[in-house]
Every structure is written in structure tokens, then in C-alpha cells.
Amino acid sequence: MHLVPALVCATVGAASGALAPRLIGAVPDIEPDPSENPEDFPELVPFAVLASWPWLRTVLTLIGAFGAAVLGAVFGLVWGVSFFLVALPYALALAAIDYTVWFLPNRLIYPAAVAVGVMVVAAAITLQLPAVIVHSLLGGLGLMAWYGAFWLLSPRSLALGDVKLGGLLGLMLGPFGFSATVLSVLAAAVVSLVSLIPMRILGNTINQGGTSGVMRAHVPFGPSMILGAWISVLVARALGTA
Secondary structure, eight states: OOHHHHHHHHHHHHHHHHHHHHHHHTSOOOOOOTTSOGGGSOOOOOHHHHHHOTTHHHHHHHHHHHHHHHHHHHHOSOHHHHHHHHHHHHHHHHHHHHHHHSOOOHHHHHHHHHHHHHHHHHHHHHHTOTHHHHHHHHHHHHHHHHHHHHHHHOTTTSOHHHHHHHHHHHHHHGGGOHHHHHHHHHHHHHHHHHHHHHHHHTTOOBOGGGOOSGGGOBOOSHHHHHHHHHHHHHHHHHTTOO
């Protein structure tokens, strides 16, 4: 266990959580789509209102500190952890938005991808390992292709924002190895399935298209993808593949 890196990462994670509401408040509000059935999605909450919820900053700060501290404790201060840290404020903001209004804005995904890309290039230059860039790109393209195929087959089950988020997560996971990238898909699916019942109880599931029944309910997938990426690198490390 790396104690000092854990404390450093916890500090960065807490700062990321405190910053996330500001990122949420800067996102333009969603315009209602007249082609969609309003009952198929949650009520739209203005992002300025979401960002001002008094408990949100505290919750995201605690989550950010815990998640980053665990990575620092397990991996130490390595370049791979920096990929997660630079994306963390955006990831926390995306998870909060998707959980509330089922939307993953490009305004957050694209800057996060650029930040991760810069860190990947910096790592490749510092370590003199161009393969880091190749693995990152392969991870991003691989997850985009995987989730993109599901989006094409069932656009009601997965949104285009999830596909783009998959690309972002793949950029981060690629340098950790093929196993971590694959495990993120499995972990996201498991987290989504496990969260179905409690989210159903909390009233945050949607039965799109007039379907009924618990197992036909949909949950926002972005938070599961983000948590799945975090879980996957820890599992890959435990298995000795990351």
C-alpha cells in the first residue's frame, strides 16, 4: 500500500469533486426534443439548479477523494493514475448529470478526452514508450466500437453519449492493458444490473416505449460505465495484468 500517494490522490480527488458542480453549471441546458415522448425520460433539471444543490458538492467531493485515494494506494504515483485524475472532475460531473437527466454532454466529454490525451502523450514522451499512445488509441477506438455497435442495434438501450463516453474511458484504460479494457465492459454491465432495483425504488428508472416490469426498466448507463472503469483497473491489478 502506498500511503503518501494515496493522500496526494485523495487531495486531488477532493478538489475534483469540489470543482465538478462548477463544470455542471457551465453546461448549456438541454433543449426538449419534439420527436421524443416526454414520458420516456426524466424531467429536465436546469444545470444551474443541479449545480446549486447543497449536498451535491459534498457527495462528489467524498466520492472523488475516496476513488482517487484507492488508485493512489494501489498503484502509487504512476502515469496511469494521472489519466484518471485529470478526467476525474469531468467524470464526476458527467455521472451526476446522467444520473439526474440521462444526458452526457459533449461540453464535458471532449475536454476530458483532450486532457487525457495530453497526459498520455506526456507519459509516452517521458517514459520513451510510444506504445502508450497506441494502446490508448486502441482502447478508445475499441470501446467506442463496442458501445457503438450496441447503440446501432438498440438506440433505446444505449445513447450516443454513452458511445462517446466509452471512447473517453478507453483512452484511459488502454495503457492499463487489454484485460482492463475488457473488464470495464463487464464491470459496467454488472454495476448497471445491480443498481437496477435500488434505482427502481428511488424512481430513477424509465420504462421506455410504454413497456412495463422491473426487468424492462432502463437506468442511466454513464455512471455504471465510469464506476466500471475504476473497478476494472483495480481488478486487473489484483490479477496481475495491469
